[in-house]
Amino acid sequence: MNFTDIFQSRKEGYVPFEGEVIRDRKPISLIGSIKMARREGRSPVIAEIKPASPTAGLLRRIDDPAAMAYTFKQNGACGISVLTEPKYFGGSLESLRKAKCGLPVLRKDFIFHPSQIRESYAYGADSVLLIASFFDEDGLAKMVKESRHYGMEPLVEVHCEGDVEKAKSSGTALYAINNRDKDTLKVDLSRTGRLAPLIRGVKVSASGIETPEQLKTVLEYCDAALIGSALMRHPEPGKALRAMVYGGL
Numbered sequence: 554m555n556f557t558d559i560f561q562s563r564k565e566g567y568v569p570f571e572g573e574v575i576r577d578r579k580p581i582s583l584i585g586s587i588k589m590a591r592r593e594g595r596s597p598v599i600a601e602i603k604p605a606s607p608t609a610g611l612l613r614r615i616d617d618p619a620a621m622a623y624t625f626k627q628n629g630a631c632g633i634s635v636l637t638e639p640k641y642f643g644g645s646l647e648s649l650r651k652a653k654c655g656l657p658v659l660r661k662d663f664i665f666h667p668s669q670i671r672e673s674y675a676y677g678a679d680s681v682l683l684i685a686s687f688f689d690e691d692g693l694a695k696m697v698k699e700s701r702h703y704g705m706e707p708l709v710e711v712h713c714e715g716d717v718e719k720a721k722s723s724g725t726a727l728y729a730i731n732n733r734d735k736d737t738l739k740v741d742l743s744r745t746g747r748l749a750p751l752i753r754g755v756k757v758s759a760s761g762i763e764t765p766e767q768l769k770t771v772l773e774y775c776d777a778a779l780i781g782s783a784l785m786r787h788p789e790p791g792k793a794l795r796a797m798v799y800g801g802l
């Protein structure tokens with residue numbers, strides 16, 4: 554099971570979102586929240602609600618996503634990421650809706666269709682993840698534009714130098730460097746140090762960050778980090794987050 558398989562499974566049986574979307578909400582800026590954390594002396598961490606994963610299986614049963622989001626907010630997160638993919642990550646759109654807590658909320662999924670952008674806005678997302686390798690240049694630029702149409706700043710994920718070029722030409726201001734290999738799913742944090750100097754926007758290092766020391770290392774190259782599994786596995790996710798946020802700079 555790799556990124557391509559998950560994408561394929563997400564596409565199968567996909568029913569475009571038909572709900573009416575009223576643009577009555579101004580999304581919260583994730584970039585603004587990352588910068589504010591830095592100014593306040595916190596390590597900018599986007600804390601992820603991730604019940605399961607293809608590599609780890611069940612990580613944590615999340616009965617109350619609202620309470621988990623609030624715990625993350627209380628312990629210094631600069632944003633909340635919510636996995637909404639159901640089959641491999643145990644996520645849902647309802648979790649996204651419930652995670653609204655005053656911090657920017659990122660919808661983490663395998664997004665390929667513009668209707669998923671509308672759906673994300675309708676369920677309360679402030680940002681959406683777009684994985685560069687699954688689009689051609691034009692397609693990615695269109696999805697970035699569509700996200701901005703709803704006031705959401707997309708987080709464009711890159712895995713290699715080619716993705717970086719594509720992401721740059723999409724016009725995004727916010728990049729995620731994913732340390733997990735798309736095919737083998739193995740994590741290599743040195744990817745952050747290799748790709749970050751090629752990017753001029755706001756950068757988030759994602760995947761495989763387990764300790765305050767690793768967080769400190771990736772924050773030498775990036776503006777923020779996205780952490781899921783290490784928080785989910787910990788008996789007290791809030792405590793684990795606090796140690797990262799206040800011990801990683």
Ligand SMILES: O=C(O)c1ccccc1NCC(=O)[C@H](O)[C@H](O)COP(=O)(O)O
Nearest residue numbers: 606607608759760761762780781782783
């Ligand atoms: O987490 C996985 O096993 C995984 C497998 C296949 C595709 C994507 C996967 N993860 C998505 C993510 O990007 C992570 O949830 C996110 O970066 C947080 O990573 P971590 O802190 O290692 O849970």
